Amino acid sequence: MTTVATFARKNPDKTALIYGHAEHVESYGQLEARSRRIGHVLRQLGLEFGDNVAVYLANDDLFFDIYWACHRTGLYFTPVNWHLQEDEIQYIVDNSDAKLLIAHARFGEIATRVAARAPKLRARVSIGGEIEGFLALEDLLADVPEDAPLGEELEGSVMLYSSGTTGKPKGVRRPLPRVPAGDPSVLAGVVGLVSFFGITESDRYLTPAPLYHAAPIGFTAAMQRIGATAVIMRRFDPEEALRLIETQKITASQWVPTHFRRLTSLPEPTRSKYDVSSLRVAVHAAAPCPIPLKEQMISWWGDAIVEYYAGTEGGGTLIRAQEWLQKKGSVGRHWAGGVVHILDEDGNEITTPGKEGAIYFEAPPDVAARFAYHKDAEKTASTYRGNLFTIGDIGYKDEDGYLFLTDRQSNMIISGGVNIYPQETESHLVMHPKVQDVAVIGVPNEDLGEEVKAVVVPAAGVTPGPDLERELIAFCRDHIAHYKCPRTIDFAAEVPRTETGKMAKRKLREKYWGGHESRIV
Template sequence: MSLQKNGFVQEERLPQGMDSVKEMDSQSFNFSRDILDQWAQDRNKLAMLWVDDEGREVPKTFWEIAEESKKLCNVLQNQGVGRNDVVIVILPRFIEWWIVHSACLRMGAIISPGTGQLTPKDILFRLQASEATCVITDASVAPKVDAALEEYKALQCKILVSEPGQQFSDYSAINSTWIDYHSAVAAASADFEAVDTQKDDNALLYFTSGTTGYPKMTVHTHASYPLGHEVTGKHWLDLTEKDLHWNLSDSGWAKAAWSSFFGPWICGATVFVHHSNRFHPQKTLSLLEKYPITTFCGAPTIYRMLVLEDLSKYRFQALRHCVSAGEPLNPEVIDYWKKHTDLTIRDGYGQTETVLLVGNFPSFEPRLGSMGKPSPSFDVQVIDDEGNILPPHREGDIAVRVVPERPVGLFKEYWKDPEKTAASFRGDWYLTGDRAYYDEDGYFWFVGRADDVILSAGYRIGPFEVESALLEHDAVVESAVVSSPDPLRGEVVKAFVVLKSGYDPSDELVKELQEYVKVTTAPYKYPRRIEFVSSLPKTVSGKIRRIELREQEWHKSNETAEGA
């Protein structure tokens, strides 16, 4: 059997990548050397099929990815970037995103991905917190990096990646402090020996929002995280090397590592990439119809928007498997998709700190609305405040057993923050921060966050960052930010705002505050709903009771639903 459509062919053959993993030295592992280079032994094996809105199609083999990553290693090394140095990567779905990740892993540098929506303030925080050595980005983000660098002087290297189809970026011509990626890589040697990274060496550094303070730095290691995603790729995504897999995820989030990098490539699958500036439901459906995409992964918001289209107009002849993650997906959406495609969307659950922990795997029949069952090699339970396992239908904390053996795929630590690291464990358990219960057949059912973190359209948003941005506005004396239910996004950010004397509530002020937050912090964090109040509920010690406001929002939504 072969993958053949629109001129792209991939012949079926026996897997070879995972055999090398089983035989490797137990103390060292390098994904680029031990997985990527193994698949690259067949110079014709397709790693990626990249397309854009202009109709351009670029196939890339594993061999081409490997060779270019070696060249980039030499470029970075010549710029003073070395093992254990942090490289901040803020790129859209350019092919170079995959090259950069492969190169950093190959040379033992630490990858710190970010979204293009970050503001100069966000970038400065990441630079300072991670003590980054290098930034690799495109022309849309480069000016924001330069603004941050007015206060951060430790950066050694800035690399600019041009838009697809362009040889040079106009911004690099204006600002000569940036190295042009394409010219530098074209001139570099492909002679580079992969670093013998140890299994516990730091490999990835993700910034993840919490309840209080600025984002935490979640660290993953060279062996545990990539190999942990065998569960994601093989068992949940159901991938083999014959598959063409499409994951719709922002390249700045851990989900891209899950389903666009480690998960597919550890299985030898081909990654389908659609580069676009925004999500188009009709375009997405037409691409699923046009190309031989066999497996598809999207956030619940994506599916909610897709089912608003007339699905009867499309025929997905190659598509055989669909999954969703980021937040619970409505049973009615799953049912509608099934009715029109004959495919069941299988929910999965995990975090920035983990690989897939719970999922609806192809090996059993899913229950609509359920998170599924625990992943192979993970002991996931629902526990009480003392760490005791609760019986079925009792709500508690979702926890992962880490004693006597820490499972593969769990994060190493919150970098430079031992207190927050320690707070995420209770006895023999790692606490996910989410609440659930399980039924008598072992299916898990999500209840909500144990803290105030908001999960909106796949984004994780900490209330502190939004509240801090609002407080910088002249009109605001106090604010509290909570989740509010939303039919499309699952939940959205809502702000309760107390105004200073002399300011009156108005629709114009709502818009002004929303725009202010968009430019003060990443735009996806702005409050889509704002309610002006005279005071906020507080504890006797003066702390704002967000839980009271959150429960008020969700109770109001339930009453509306019951009334309807």
């Protein structure tokens, strides 16, 4: 069995985590001790196997100490997207059945109000300062001896929230087997993931993105599973990322296309002054990468560039730089452990190269091991077709089995690597008295890949124009996370709909995506 304790015994002084500008550095010995002592605190607070801990932190010093404490005590760890609005955070805390809320003091005001309206919480804990009504983690740890044994260690899990097509985020929950922490059955997937990219114990890995996303938290935690070193940026800055690659001798990293766009937008003298030759693996995912941008990155970083396609729910294809240059625009072929299927509307397999259909992946043979959307049996059922599941994309395979993405069943927007479902935005905008009808879509954005665009039919007697556009955008930003709100609004006499009244968004998008080979990018 392999846990952080394994590497703490093997090499306690080896650096496990470096945060920011190296203002917080943590060895494997320190990570083991802190996570073990926090595990004591979790048990003292009454948490039991299978309970959920909601964690309202940014890329903060104790993030992975708490993460591993949960993973050593059989708990679900749910990171909360700190960019969300208060009611959205409230929903996640409530829907996840969180028994404990851990929050950073910088989020104290919202955390206090959320906790007051969350009756299922058994405890509230603060880090980084005091929050009214919360217990300070520092005080709780003062009662736990440095060498206190944790006792039985049970493997925990992460429960992430993926955007929901109904406007509410969906908790992606996998069964939690009652097995010892670090059990080989749990580690197989983690070790397999990093092995695809050739990442080993000797690597130094850079995390440039927020840890509440699936890939950043998954890859960074995997580094501790294999005994590597992870460098975590507090916030992304393109030049700082290059500086860290040079000074920290980064060998592996994970990105989204927006990072690439901002890196390539730096002046050439800035880009060329940093030595990035140590970088062997630069994985990118989360959103389709425009062909010209990826060509730039391969020209700059060469064979280090590797792309994979998957969702929070699972799945997976992989394509390396030289393959991609022969199959530009592809997201690759399936990696070990599954086959990509293209199905028509009736669920029949499409075998004709180039013919579009719904993309499905093979689910684990053991039904009990499959993911489910927490408290949404209908959504879970609609995701599966027998032993296959979908994450809602449309695409095709070519004659060599390479997958190309062309659209989304779900109308999801991916902006800067962040998933946005437009129904939530539409639901808020349509409540404005000056709005008769509205459709929200993703439109091309050179930096973000896509940006949120609203097409509004004004109410009778309302004059469209810049003033109304500003008013509606402000109204939206007052109610939901800013990144979900439209950057621009177009006004129209009607929103195209089908005979049954459903929005014909594919038709609407054609106006904005004309001339683009893919309707995703």
